[in-house]
Amino acid sequence: MKEMKPDINKIQSEIIRIETIPTIPDTFKKILSVLENPKASLSEIGKFILNDPVLTSRVLKMVNSPVYGFPGRIISINQALLLLGLNVVRGLLLGVSVFEAMQKSMKGLWEHSIGNAITSRIVAEKLNLKDTEEISIAGLLHDIGKVILILKFPEQYQEVFNKVEKEELFIYEAEERVFGITHADAGAWIAKKWNFPANLVEVIQYHHNPILAKNNSFFTSIITFSDILIRAKGIGNAGDSFVPNLEAIIWEKFNLGEKDLLEIFKKMEDLIYETEGLFI
Numbered sequence: 001m002k003e004m005k006p007d008i009n010k011i012q013s014e015i016i017r018i019e020t021i022p023t024i025p026d027t028f029k030k031i032l033s034v035l036e037n038p039k040a041s042l043s044e045i046g047k048f049i050l051n052d053p054v055l056t057s058r059v060l061k062m063v064n065s066p067v068y069g070f071p072g073r074i075i076s077i078n079q080a081l082l083l084l085g086l087n088v089v090r091g092l093l094l095g096v097s098v099f100e101a102m103q104k105s106m107k108g109l110w111e112h113s114i115g116n117a118i119t120s121r122i123v124a125e126k127l128n129l130k131d132t133e134e135i136s137i138a139g140l141l142h143d144i145g146k147v148i149l150i151l152k153f154p155e156q157y158q159e160v161f162n163k164v165e166k167e168e169l170f171i172y173e174a175e176e177r178v179f180g181i182t183h184a185d186a187g188a189w190i191a192k193k194w195n196f197p198a199n200l201v202e203v204i205q206y207h208h209n210p211i212l213a214k215n216n217s218f219f220t221s222i223i224t225f226s227d228i229l230i231r232a233k234g235i236g237n238a239g240d241s242f243v244p245n246l247e248a249i250i251w252e253k254f255n256l257g258e259k260d261l262l263e264i265f266k267k268m269e270d271l272i273y274e275t276e277g278l279f280i
Contacts (some may be wrong), residue, residue, distance in 0.1 A: 006180035014152055015186050016193050021151050025100040027055060031093050035194040042081045045089060049077050058096040065278055066271035067117045067136050084133055087197050091137035094194070098147050105150035108237025113140050114275050115235040119226035119268045126260055127222075135222060138203040142223050145187025145204065146171075146239060149179070164240045171239035172208055184208055210250060221250045229264070235272060 018024070019032050034040050034048055049055050056077060063080045064072055074080045081089055095113075102110040120139030124132045150157045156178055163174035172182040188205035203220045206213040207227060210220035224246075230236065231243045256264075 006178070008180045011153075011179055011181060011186075012189055015148055015189055018148060018152065018190060024151060025097065027052070028097045028101060031055075031097045032194075035090060035094060038195040042086055042089065045086075045093070046077050046081050049093070055093075055096065058099065059092060061278060062092060062096055066274045067114065067121070067140065068133060069121070087200075088133045088137050090194075091134075091141055091196065091200065094144070095137070095140045098144065101147050101151060105147055106237060106239060109143065109146060109239070110236070112230060112236025112238050113143055114278065115230040115233075115268070115272050116140070116142060116223065116226050118271050118275065119229050119264070120222055122264055122267050122271070123222050123226055123254075126256065126264060127254060134197075134199070135219065138200055138219070138223050139226055141187070141191075141200065142204055142207045142227065143183060143187070143238065144190065145183030145185065148186045148190055149175070149183055153179070161239070169240070170242055170244070174240075182208070208244070211247070218253060221253055225250060225254070229268065233265070233269070 019029065030052065031048075034045060049059055059077060059080060060074060062068075063070060063074045063084070068084075070083065074083065084092065095117075099110060102113065117136045117139035121132045121136045124135045129135070149160075160171065160174040160178050163169055163177060164171055167174070169177075172184065175182045184205050184207060188201050191201045191204050199216050199219055202213045202215055203223050206217075206220050207223045210217050210224045213220040227238070228244055228246050231238060
């Protein structure tokens with residue numbers, strides 16, 4: 001019997017209706033209204049956070065973690081908002097709100113995402129880039145599409161896991177075979193719906209193939225490179241056990257040497273160790 005092709009338009013329609021999932025975490029539900037309101041100000045977001053003690057605690061823990069450059073220095077939500085800015089705060093809210101979903105949907109995905117956030121910032125600093133907080137958020141959220149697909153299509157995603165194991169595929173290859181799309185596509189669709197900046201949408205959509213990014217291939221390449229480093233060190237779980245090759249054109253963009261790479265590895269190991277147990 002010929003296997004039917006997935007209806008991609010139907011899948012996209014289901015994904016952007018994420019709020020209809022009955023098992024979605026309560027914190028995530030509350031925050032969708034904020035994410036989908038492009039006119040929400042820092043002041044309004046601050047009040048929203050302060051009305052939820054759990055969310056307040058998680059935001060402060062995250063801001064004071066090694067994911068950012070302010071360890072132990074941020075004592076209030078207002079201070080965090082002023083230092084990080086609107087785009088970073090909105091991404092941070094999404095990150096902390098899907099924590100429960102990440103923990104339940106794929107063991108080790110949260111650790112993988114935190115590791116990428118930290119490593120992306122380290123690489124950005126090594127390259128003397130500004131806006132390292134935005135790069136950290138991109139690292140934290142690059143795999144958000146996996147959470148969305150697992151929440152929306154749990155049975156089909158189990159088939160993805162089975163294919164990864166039996167056929168020795170990268171997880172995005174297995175997703176393509178099951179859904180006709182990957183978590184990168186799903187993540188980009190939802191990021192657009194939530195009015196995230198174009199750079200962040202591109203990172204999410206092209207983090208497995210940064211050369212295709214039209215607006216900021218360099219930004220996206222940092223997340224790709226960090227993802228490879230995290231996988232190589234065996235930190236967390238991205239859904240498969242493989243380490244992708246880094247294309248020479250990406251490595252050449254960074255102009256880093258062996259000494260730089262060793263320094264990045266040393267720093268990421270130290271900082272990631274400090275994040276163990278975050279939110280637990």
